[in-house]
Amino acid sequence: MSPAPESKQDRRPPYQHAADELRRDILQGRIKPGEQMPSIRELQERFGVANMTARAALNVLREEGLLYTIHGRGSFVADHDAGGEFSVNYTAPAWYLASKDGKPNQEQQGEGGPDDAEAAGATLTEMLTALRDEIRALSADHQELRREVEELKAAQQSKP
Known part of the structure; x- marks a missing residue:
């Protein structure tokens, strides 16, 4: 570079x-x-x-x-x-492909049509986007907590 x-x-x-x-x-x-x-x-x-x-x-x-x-x-x-x-090469994990009652989805059994695959892809993308946003929020919270801990340590060290 x-x-x-x-x-x-x-x-x-x-x-x-x-x-x-x-x-x-x-x-x-x-x-x-x-x-x-x-x-x-x-x-x-x-x-x-x-x-x-x-x-x-x-x-x-x-x-x-x-x-x-x-x-x-x-x-x-x-x-x-x-x-x-x-x-687009992402493969959903098995737990995601299973339905709420533990039985495989039609898509996993190979019976789902193109509309089902598109809907599952859109749902997966939305889920991943939500998870990414949640991770970002947690990271920001983590950084804030680290700052607070550092401030508390500094305050405690400055006390006689």
Whole structure:
């Protein structure tokens, strides 16, 4: 990956420019799903930006669902297709294909028609989107709790 060319006509904020370049790398397959993204330091060097600017670029991609972050490990490319949505090669787990009473769905038995498959795909996409949003919310809550714990520790250490 080469450094981004400098352009005085580019009026985008630096974090947006970096996010656009990284998005292009991901969507063109230069960085594949599951691969770890370059470190913040590497992004700083590549784009000639500050630490917070590189973080902001990753946050943009995380909000778009192109990345996920594992605390202490780094950021990784999420599974996606060219449109930024979930992979069409995704196979639903067996528990999802089973009906509420534990019997297999028609789709699992091979009797479902094209309309059933489309409806199941739409439902699965909605379910995955909801799960992704819930994970994001939980991650934000987790970060807030970590900040509160750090504040409590700092307050406790400052007491005589």
